[in-house]
Amino acid sequence: MAARSGEFELIARHFAPIAGRDPAALSLKDDAAIFSPPAGCEVVVTTDALVADVHFRSIDAPELIAKKVLRVNLSDLAAMGATPGGVVLSAGYNRDLSDDWIERFAKGFGEDCAAYDVSLWGGDTVATPGPTFFSLTAFGYVPAGQALRRDRARPGDVLAVTGSLGDAALGLAVLNGEFPDLLPAHADFLKDRYWLPRPRISESSTCVSVNRSLAAMDISDGLAGDCRKICSASNVGLEINRDAIPLSDAAKAVLQQDPNQWQRILAGGDDYELLIAGPRDAIANLGGIVRVIGVVTDQDGVVSLIGPDNKMAELAEGGFDHFK
Amino acid sequence: MAARSGEFELIARHFAPIAGRDPAALSLKDDAAIFSPPAGCEVVVTTDALVADVHFRSIDAPELIAKKVLRVNLSDLAAMGATPGGVVLSAGYNRDLSDDWIERFAKGFGEDCAAYDVSLWGGDTVATPGPTFFSLTAFGYVPAGQALRRDRARPGDVLAVTGSLGDAALGLAVLNGEFPDLLPAHADFLKDRYWLPRPRISESSTCVSVNRSLAAMDISDGLAGDCRKICSASNVGLEINRDAIPLSDAAKAVLQQDPNQWQRILAGGDDYELLIAGPRDAIANLGGIVRVIGVVTDQDGVVSLIGPDNKMAELAEGGFDHFK
Numbered sequence: 001m002a003a004r005s006g007e008f009e010l011i012a013r014h015f016a017p018i019a020g021r022d023p024a025a026l027s028l029k030d031d032a033a034i035f036s037p038p039a040g041c042e043v044v045v046t047t048d049a050l051v052a053d054v055h056f057r058s059i060d061a062p063e064l065i066a067k068k069v070l071r072v073n074l075s076d077l078a079a080m081g082a083t084p085g086g087v088v089l090s091a092g093y094n095r096d097l098s099d100d101w102i103e104r105f106a107k108g109f110g111e112d113c114a115a116y117d118v119s120l121w122g123g124d125t126v127a128t129p130g131p132t133f134f135s136l137t138a139f140g141y142v143p144a145g146q147a148l149r150r151d152r153a154r155p156g157d158v159l160a161v162t163g164s165l166g167d168a169a170l171g172l173a174v175l176n177g178e179f180p181d182l183l184p185a186h187a188d189f190l191k192d193r194y195w196l197p198r199p200r201i202s203e204s205s206t207c208v209s210v211n212r213s214l215a216a217m218d219i220s221d222g223l224a225g226d227c228r229k230i231c232s233a234s235n236v237g238l239e240i241n242r243d244a245i246p247l248s249d250a251a252k253a254v255l256q257q258d259p260n261q262w263q264r265i266l267a268g269g270d271d272y273e274l275l276i277a278g279p280r281d282a283i284a285n286l287g288g289i290v291r292v293i294g295v296v297t298d299q300d301g302v303v304s305l306i307g308p309d310n311k312m313a314e315l316a317e318g319g320f321d322h323f324k
Numbered sequence: 325m326a327a328r329s330g331e332f333e334l335i336a337r338h339f340a341p342i343a344g345r346d347p348a349a350l351s352l353k354d355d356a357a358i359f360s361p362p363a364g365c366e367v368v369v370t371t372d373a374l375v376a377d378v379h380f381r382s383i384d385a386p387e388l389i390a391k392k393v394l395r396v397n398l399s400d401l402a403a404m405g406a407t408p409g410g411v412v413l414s415a416g417y418n419r420d421l422s423d424d425w426i427e428r429f430a431k432g433f434g435e436d437c438a439a440y441d442v443s444l445w446g447g448d449t450v451a452t453p454g455p456t457f458f459s460l461t462a463f464g465y466v467p468a469g470q471a472l473r474r475d476r477a478r479p480g481d482v483l484a485v486t487g488s489l490g491d492a493a494l495g496l497a498v499l500n501g502e503f504p505d506l507l508p509a510h511a512d513f514l515k516d517r518y519w520l521p522r523p524r525i526s527e528s529s530t531c532v533s534v535n536r537s538l539a540a541m542d543i544s545d546g547l548a549g550d551c552r553k554i555c556s557a558s559n560v561g562l563e564i565n566r567d568a569i570p571l572s573d574a575a576k577a578v579l580q581q582d583p584n585q586w587q588r589i590l591a592g593g594d595d596y597e598l599l600i601a602g603p604r605d606a607i608a609n610l611g612g613i614v615r616v617i618g619v620v621t622d623q624d625g626v627v628s629l630i631g632p633d634n635k636m637a638e639l640a641e642g643g644f645d646h647f648k
Contacts, residue, residue, distance in 0.1 A: 030474050030557070031403040031541055032370035034466070036361065043367065046356035047461060049414040049448045079355040090373040090414070090459035124373045130454020135414035137371060137461040142358070150354050217355055233354070 007125045010099075014106035015089075015120060022119035024086060033121035035086060041141040043085075046076035052094070052131035057175065062101050063108030064195045070112045072220065073138035074199035075272040079218040081148035081208035082140030084116055084201065089123035090135040097132060116201070146208050148216035150233035153277035155298040157215070159238055160283050160290035162200050162274045164248040165223055167193035169268020170261065179254055186250035193248075197272035203289045207276060210285045214278040222267040225317050226275055227303045234277075237299030240315065241306045242266075244293045266305070266315065331449045334423075338430035339413075339444060346443035348410060357445035359410060365465040368406035372397050376418070376455035381499065386425050387432030388519045394436045396544065397462035398523035399596040403542040405472035405532040406464030408440055408525065413447035414459040421456060440525070470532050472540035477558035477601035479622040481539070484607050484614035486524050486598045488572040489547055491517035493592020494585065503578055510574035517572075521596035527613045531600060534609045538602040546591040549641050550599055551627045558601075561623030564639065565630045566590075568617045590629070590639065 019025035024035040037043045050072070052058040056065050074084050089109070093102060113120055118138075153159075171194030173179065174187050182190075200218070207214050215234060219226045223245075227238050247255070247265070254261050276283065277296050294306075305315040343349035348359040361367045374396070376382040380389050398408050413433070417426060437444055442462075477483075495518030497503065498511050506514075524542070531538050539558060543550045547569075551562050571579070571589070578585050600607065601620050618630075629639040 031400040032368045032406070032464075034366050034368050034404070034471055036366045036468070042358050042360045044356045044358050045412060045445060045461075045463070047412045047414050047446060047448050047459075049416055049450045049459065051416055051450055051452045051454070054450065054452060076355040080358070082356070088369060088371045088461060090371050090461075092373055092375055092457055121369060122371060124371050124459070126373045126375055126378065128375045128378060128455060128457065130375070130457075131452060133416055133452065133454075133457060135371075135373065135448070135459035137369075137412060137414075139369070140356075144360070147358050 010102060010125055014103055015123070018106065018110040018113055019120040022086065022121065024119060025121045033086070033088065035121065035139070037141050040144055042144050042147065044077055044080045044082035044140045044142055044147060045137060046073055047135060047137040048073050048076065049133060049135040051133045058132065060195065062104040066105045066108035067112045067196055069134045069136050070109060070116070070118070071197045071199050072272065073136045074116055074118070074201065075197060075218045075220065077138055077140035078199045078201045078204035079148065079216055079274065080140070080142060081146065081204050081216070082142040083205065084118045085139045085141055086119040086121040087136055087138045088121050091123065092126050092128040092133045094132045095127040095129060142208065148204065148207055148214055150215055150217050150230055152213055152215035153230050153234035153236050153296045155236055155296055157277045157296040158280050158283050158292050159240065159294040159296060160276045160286070160292045161219070161246065162203050162290055163271070164246045164251065165219065165271055165273060166251050166265030166268055167248050168197065168270035169222070169264045170251055170254050172270070173264065179257065181257065182253060186253050189248065189250045194270060197270065199272060200274045203274055206286060206289060210282055214276055214282060216274055216276045219271045219273050219275050220269055222269045224267045224303070224315050227315070228317060230275065230277060231301050231303060235300050237297040237302040237304070238294055239297055239304045239306065240294035244291065246291045334426060334449055338427055339447070342430065342434040342437055343444040346410065346445065348443060349445045357410070357412065359445065359463070361465050364468055366468050366471065368401055368404045368464045368466055368471060369461060370397055370400035371459060371461040372400065373457060373459040375457045382456065384519065386428040390429045390432035391436045391520055393458045393460050394433060394440070394442070395521045395523050396596065397460045398440055398442070398525065399521060399542045399544065401462055401464035402523045402525045402528035403472065403540055403598065404464070404466060405470065405528050405540070406466040407529065408442045409463045409465055410443040410445040411460055411462045412445050415447065416450050416452040416457045418456045419451040419453060466532065472528065472531055472538055474539055474541050474554055474557035476537055476539035477554050477560050477620045479560055479620055481601045481620040482604050482607050482616050483562055483564065483618040483620060484600045484610070484616045485543070485570065486527050486614055487595070488570045488575065489543070489595055489597060490575050490589030490592055491572050492521065492594035493546070493588045494575055494578050496594070497588065503581065505581065506577060510577050513572065513574045518594060521594065523596060524598045527598060530610060530613060534606055538600055538606060540598055540600045543595045543597050543599050544593055546593045548591045548627070548639050551639070552641060554599065554601060555625050555627060559624050561621040561626040561628070562618055563621055563628045563630065564618035568615065570615045
């Protein structure tokens with residue numbers, strides 16, 4: 001610890017300026033922060049813990065790590081239809097990390113707090129002999145009773161997703177040296193999708209305004225695993241048309257090189273797109289922000305994948321694809 | 325990880341039953357929890373991170389560790405005058421910890437959630453190759469505008485504390501093998517004070533009802549250090565009468581063996597008593613729940629200690645006592 005500033009210095013120097021603009025934070029000088037939801041709104045709260053070299057690559061730029069820590073939590077708020085309000089950040093910095101690393105982390109964190117109009121309300125900063133970890137708790141607001149939920153998918157609903165799937169998992173593979181023959185533009189696109197998820201906040205707010213009975217969640221653990229969570233919460237089954245899954249040009253280029261990469265696209269995590277189920281007309285009202293990829297069935301807990309030539313197989317949690 | 329259940333199993337088996345009774349938690353099956361403060365109240369939020377063998381002894385009983393993780397955060401709520409509502413728990417379990425350890429941790433956590441009428445609203449459970457860590461975020465409610473704050477001490481106020489000071493630091497010393505000649509009852513008392521802090525929730529709520537302009541904080545880092553935080557937030561000085569500091573019989577017994585232990589009593593952390601400043605009559609109205617230990621001065625940032633024979637010395641952050 002000798003080479004690094006103490007906890008109070010770190011907070012005052014790097015984090016208090018981020019908190020400065022919101023009175024709720026009490027300048028990070030008190031035991032806690034104080035806030036009130038807007039009239040007619042409920043508070044949505046979510047928390048995610050990330051450990052170095054388990055949930056993020058410690059060799060990546062600290063600014064990028066900071067942004068991911070924030071964004072994965074904002075994505076959980078989006079999954080509930082909530083507008084971000086504030087966050088508290090617990091940070092356990094490995095005791096050999098430099099002041100410079102922490103300063104760069106705080107810089108990235110502050111940039112994204114500004115970009116997403118989120119306030120830093122407080123936190124805790126400790127030193128650890130182990131891997132650096134972060135635990136962020138995020139607060140958002142949603143009109144009372146209108147939060148999106150996982151348990152509202154009904155047989156006959158259609159299933160839709162935002163954005164494109166699989167990019168983040170392929171980006172991590174690129175970072176680990178796979179697909180060396182990929183065009184640089186494709187490789188850069190995939191890496192960016194791994195580093196910087198885009199929480200689907202405006203899409204989520206459109207879902208709330210279109211129909212309060214939509215089921216939704218964010219795809220953080222991969223399509224295959226997260227589909228099972230919707231099934232389990234709603235007591236339904238899902239039937240997914242593989243060819244309908246939206247793919248980026250970069251992901252298509254990877255699949256051309258290696259069709260086995262479908263497995264990563266189906267099971268890889270970190271996409272943070274929204275998975276939405278609802279009546280066909282409600283989903284149609286969402287317009288171009290989603291693409292329909294399947295239907296909700298009454299086969300409780302069964303997730304099926306329709307592949308090439310209309311062959312159907314069960315989609316295992318690991319995303320293994322039995323069509324080949 | 326082979327020997328241990330997965331994240332979802334752990335949550336379903338050990339933590340969902342704790343959350344069961346509160347609809348805000350959505351059975352821990354969704355991306356986030358949803359809650360609303362009672363009418364007329366603001367939300368107070370606080371977070372504390374604890375790392376094994378930095379902030380707690382990994383050899384201690386998991387039930388006790390769980391209770392301390394919860395209680396130190398409830399103490400932060402009490403410091404603001406807030407009534408506890410719910411908590412979210414991020415847990416990073418070392419990957420070699422057994423299911424049994426986690427089950428015992430959850431048992432202790434559940435017992436204390438019930439004892440303090442606090443709901444578990446959610447969290448995140450991950451595995452780490454490093455030391456086990458916990459980051460708890462706690463939410464409480466306080467009537468709007470009536471939170472206790474650190475920045476309200478005024479010259480002429482008196483300074484008071486709840487309970488007795490120094491017990492937890494002495495308890496940790498006992499656990500580490502010091503004071504082997506102490507009576508078993510005294511040793512047990514001190515260890516219990518280290519393991520199981522008593523968040524001063526009812527005392528804090530009395531403070532809010534007696535006078536909304538009291539300054540308060542909880543003594544987590546030791547009297548000497550925490551006094552400086554009140555000074556810094558309120559731009560005042562403090563003058564403390566050492567002989568007025570409330571001591572337990574066990575702490576008095578330690579001092580009889582070794583008067584140098586005043587340093588631990590003045591600077592040792594983990595007591596989680598309340599430090600309160602306010603007008604003399606407001607403090608008197610608190611009755612027997614506090615003891616006056618000094619006065620607030622206009623000597624910005626100066627914390628003085630009046631010792632035996634009315635000798636006065638500056639109380640350094642480390643609590644060194646220059647009277648001997």
